[in-house]
Amino acid sequence: MTRYCVDPVRHELIATWGTGEGDLATRIATVPTGTDLAALSRLAGALTQLSTAAWRTYTHPASAADSLEVNSEGWRREEERKAFDEVTAAVTTPNLPQGGSMIVEYSPVLENAHRVGRALIALDIPDLTEAIRAETTVELAAVESAELGDLTGRAQQAVLLSREGASPAQVSAADRLLQEDPFGPAALYSDIDPTAAAVAAAHWLYAAAEAVSEASGYAPTEVIREADNIEALPHATPTLVLELLDNGVSPYDAVTGLVRHAMRVADGVLPDPAAVREQLDEDEEMIIEYDDDSEEADDVLTGIRLTPLDPRRPAHDLLEDLLTGINGCWLLHQEYAEDEDRDDDEEESDDETAERHQHHSRAQFAALVRAIAADNRDRLV
Structure with a gap:
């Protein structure tokens, strides 16, 4: 979500949001000296709550719900997403107290938009009002871009969020990155939605498990536990994912199911x-x-x-475990693959020889995993 804050020295309203590589900020408006900073802070708080509600429609899409029937969870999510169309009107003409009472919207998105509008009326600064109208449009557009799989600009903050679903465009982008580096390049964390990245990583983990299974004789579902005997690994979650895939569950369903389960636990639901x-x-x-x-x-x-994942960051936790699992597959593969790269060159130190051998071993394993992943691409798509 985008967080809004006030610079009391420069009398500025500022928007900040996270990315995979640090936070960014932009100035939304400068207000006249003497403006009530407490009132401006209330506006900042209302904008932050509006952003939180808007981004929840991204992390909890209607498409991930079990049903879209009237009054179901999916229906409520769908209605909440439709509320985007009414935000500008709510900011412009918010509900106001009348006769000792005031209408309160059921929709968190709409109600927070009305709060923004009421905060603007209290400040009564026309230029600020225009700036906030433009800002809410930018923020909602960022959510819409993220839904379409475009994580550029302000939509990049989606890389920090766990989502119950995954954009096909983002899954494909993650798959391309893993083709370049099956061990997981840094861009997988900074440029890709973590749930989508985990979907692709699950596919590549299974390919890695099949590669080491052929070399070691262990079943694909057993290789991570065996790798844990070589180097301590978080083997439980990768093994669970391998078992799901081995039983015919798709990478998409396996990953989104685990992430959705953890997100519900985070919401206080069993x-x-x-x-x-x-x-x-x-x-x-x-x-x-x-x-x-x-x-x-x-x-x-x-x-x-209650969940094998960290409920505070389930998609990121799962992605990290899956990539660690791929590395574990390589560790086990090393134990069984023939060593064609070692020599007794006396001019090289033992460290240099070991480093060269490791690089060659990883390259060989990556090539093997690429071939298996390509042959079984239908499992991902």
């Missing part, structure tokens, strides 16, 4: 009570083996998780 009950039953059976006062029993109880 998405799958039956699964939690099953986990509790399994843990209770394990606890029976321990004494009531044992630390092991406490560890089991406190280790119960």
Whole structure:
């Protein structure tokens, strides 16, 4: 979301937003000296809340809901997105108190637009009002651009957000980046929506798992656990994704399902009570083996998780784990692949030889993964 703030020295209203490589800022308006800064701060707060509500329509799209029937969650999301068309009118002519009462909109987007309008009336600065009308148009246009997969300009802040769905354009862009570097280039974090990047990464992880499976004899669903014996890895989530893909779930459904589940947990909802009950039953059976006062029993109880992802940043967490999983596949592949690059050149130090060998090994593995990913591209699209 875009955050709005006040520079009390320069009497400026400023908009700031994050990107994958730091924050950006722009001046929205300069107000006359003597302007009530408290009132200007209230305007900044209302604008921030409007931006938050608008970007929620991006992170929680109607297309990701189970149903679009009237009064369903999907229907409410759809109606909220339609409210964009009424924002300018709400800012221009907001609801005002009449007869001791005031209309309050059900839509967070619309209600916050009315709050912006009321804050502008309180300030009564025509130039500021015009600047804010233009600013709200820019902000909503950024959300619309992100929905279409265009993360340029202010829409770049979408790279910091977890989304329940993924734009096909963004998935394709992530896939192209992984073709260049199957281990995950930096641009995957700075230029791509993290959910879309994770969808593509899941496809490439499975290709990497198949590559090492052929060399090692382990099933694709077992390779990350085996790699964990070589180097400590967050193996649980990548293994879960591999199991889903191995059972025929598409990368899109596997990733968006996990992200959506974690986002609902972050919203204070328990998405799958039956699964939690099953986990509790399994843990209770394990606890029976321990004494009531044992630390092991406490560890089991406190280790119960509602989601395998970090609910504060689920898409980013998943993307990081999947890329780490690809690296883990390479580690295991090294153990079984024939070493064609080592020599006993006495002029090179051991470190130089090891570095050269590692570079060659990664390049060979990347080429192998590219071939498998290309042969199975239908799994991604």
